[in-house]
Amino acid sequence: MRPSFQQTLRQTQQLTMTPQLQQAIRLLQLSSLDLETEVQAILDSNLMLERIDEPQELPVQPETLVAQAAADSGPETELDISTGTLPDELPVDSAWEDVYEPFDGATSYSRGEEEEWDLYERYAGAGESLRDYLYWQMRLTPFGARELALATTIIDAINEAGYLTLSLEEICQGVRDEAPLTPAEAEAVLRVVQHFDPQGVGARTPAECLLLQLEVMPPDTPWLDQARRLVEWHLELLADRDFNGLMRRLKVSREDLQGIISLIQSLDPHPGERLSNNAPQYVVPDVLVYRNRSVWRVELNPESTPKLRINARYAALTRQARYNGDAAYLKNHLQEARWFLKSLQNRNETLLKVASSIVERQREFLERGDEFMKPLILRDIAEELSMHESTISRVTTQKYMHTPRGIYELKFFFSSHVGTSDGGECSSTAIRAMIRKLIQSEEPGKPLSDDKIAKQLEAEGIQVARRTVAKYREAMSIPSSSDRKRLV
Numbered sequence: 458m459r460p461s462f463q464q465t466l467r468q469t470q471q472l473t474m475t476p477q478l479q480q481a482i483r484l485l486q487l488s489s490l491d492l493e494t495e496v497q498a499i500l501d502s503n504l505m506l507e508r509i510d511e512p513q514e515l516p517v518q519p520e521t522l523v524a525q526a527a528a529d530s531g532p533e534t535e536l537d538i539s540t541g542t543l544p545d546e547l548p549v550d551s552a553w554e555d556v557y558e559p560f561d562g563a564t565s566y567s568r569g570e571e572e573e574w575d576l577y578e579r580y581a582g583a584g585e586s587l588r589d590y591l592y593w594q595m596r597l598t599p600f601g602a603r604e605l606a607l608a609t610t611i612i613d614a615i616n617e618a619g620y621l622t623l624s625l626e627e628i629c630q631g632v633r634d635e636a637p638l639t640p641a642e643a644e645a646v647l648r649v650v651q652h653f654d655p656q657g658v659g660a661r662t663p664a665e666c667l668l669l670q671l672e673v674m675p676p677d678t679p680w681l682d683q684a685r686r687l688v689e690w691h692l693e694l695l696a697d698r699d700f701n702g703l704m705r706r707l708k709v710s711r712e713d714l715q716g717i718i719s720l721i722q723s724l725d726p727h728p729g730e731r732l733s734n735n736a737p738q739y740v741v742p743d744v745l746v747y748r749n750r751s752v753w754r755v756e757l758n759p760e761s762t763p764k765l766r767i768n769a770r771y772a773a774l775t776r777q778a779r780y781n782g783d784a785a786y787l788k789n790h791l792q793e794a795r796w797f798l799k800s801l802q803n804r805n806e807t808l809l810k811v812a813s814s815i816v817e818r819q820r821e822f823l824e825r826g827d828e829f830m831k832p833l834i835l836r837d838i839a840e841e842l843s844m845h846e847s848t849i850s851r852v853t854t855q856k857y858m859h860t861p862r863g864i865y866e867l868k869f870f871f872s873s874h875v876g877t878s879d880g881g882e883c884s885s886t887a888i889r890a891m892i893r894k895l896i897q898s899e900e901p902g903k904p905l906s907d908d909k910i911a912k913q914l915e916a917e918g919i920q921v922a923r924r925t926v927a928k929y930r931e932a933m934s935i936p937s938s939s940d941r942k943r944l945v
Contacts, residue, residue, distance in 0.1 A: 488855035619729025742859035827890030
């Protein structure tokens with residue numbers, strides 16, 4: 458059989474994402490901080506865009522502007538333009554579509570008056586690490602050369618929780634000195650470091666950490682001696698909630714034991730975590746929600762929404778450019794600027810539509826609390842707004858809504874559901890709120906088990922299994938019933 462060649466025509470459909478569409482999708486999924494970075498980047502690269510609050514430049518000659526713009530933006534892009542004039546369909550005046558100025562009338566946020574901070578709080582607020590704080594105290598302590606070397610090694614061996622992670626022998630081996638160091642010397646220096654702030658730092662065990670904090674309390678503190686005995690000898694019984702065993706060992710009444718435990722609970726078993734190098738993360742809401750009489754209002758936050766426009770002076774130069782290269786350069790930047798403004802407008806319109814739809818569906822939550830959160834999935838909003846689920850997912854990720862109940866990510870309002878006895882549905886958020894409410898109202902000496910919580914929910918018409926209750930309880934960081942048992 459001889460090989461042969463033939464040509465065939467086949468018609469297919471293929472979706473091609475244009476640069477404009479790619480840009481619109483990218484802007485849609487950016488957080489407010491990332492969006493500001495994107496906006497600043499295009500402002501630096503495109504001379505046609507400017508912020509609305511920027512003053513207009515003084516008039517100069519068109520030739521000077523073209524030359525300056527080309528020099529600032531690097532080498533111009535070569536475009537295939539056959540004539541030296543631009544088409545009339547490219548408007549250069551400052552029309553309404555050239556300017557995108559969102560809502561500008563919301564309230565601004567102001568910080569409250571600063572309170573007085575002590576030295577420890579100033580270090581914590583400045584983002585200093587625990588190690589830096591201990592080094593600072595070490596330099597204020599009159600150590601000799603050997604003691605200073607030991608103190609440095611000890612501080613280096615303290616973890617973020619404030620505990621010493623090396624033995625005294627290992628610490629001595631880690632210090633280079635002409636004469637060998639002994640564990641007794643290391644112990645003496647460790648005792649000094651253990652009196653640094655925060656109290657309890659440098660401990661080797663949780664019991665030692667608590668004892669260090671009890672040592673610095675005033676001698677007349679109620680239950681101080683009994684608390685020391687409990688921590689030193691009977692901490693396992695406290696962890697097991699064996700209150701009867703503690704009363705026998707300490708020879709105290711139930712009321713006295715309650716006071717002893719309260720004193721121990723006032724201590725911090727992880728003193729180093731209060732001074733963390735992780736600065737707090739602040740959230741700027743993208744959407745503002747407030748109630749005006751009986752109507753809920755949804756608006757974009759003007760403080761997180763960029764205000765941009767086409768620079769009319771540079772746009773006017775597209776008609777006055779004398780050379781093809783200048784005309785192509787200006788036309789390209791003007792078209793990119795229009796695309797960006799359109800993408801930005803599309804992002805904010807989509808965000809506002811989705812937020813408004815969420816608020817309309819979750820009005821009871823806003824008015825009455827978590828127990829009234831309705832089941833909601835991405836498909837519900839997508840079908841209502843005639844959008845794709847992926848679009849809803851992008852616009853609700855890393856976008857935040859400021860409400861009278863607090864600031865929430867838009868994803869928070871979406872949750873799964875379980876069935877009810879009357880054939881209805883209840884959201885998982887509402888069920889978690891009910892579980893939390895039941896646990897808060899339980900008897901301290903007889904906490905509710907997961908099975909009892911499931912039965913109480915079933916009595917209210919909510920069909921949920923015990924393992925589901927356990928999953929929701931653990932998600933809220935609520936201990937089990939045995940760990941929640943408290944001394945009455």
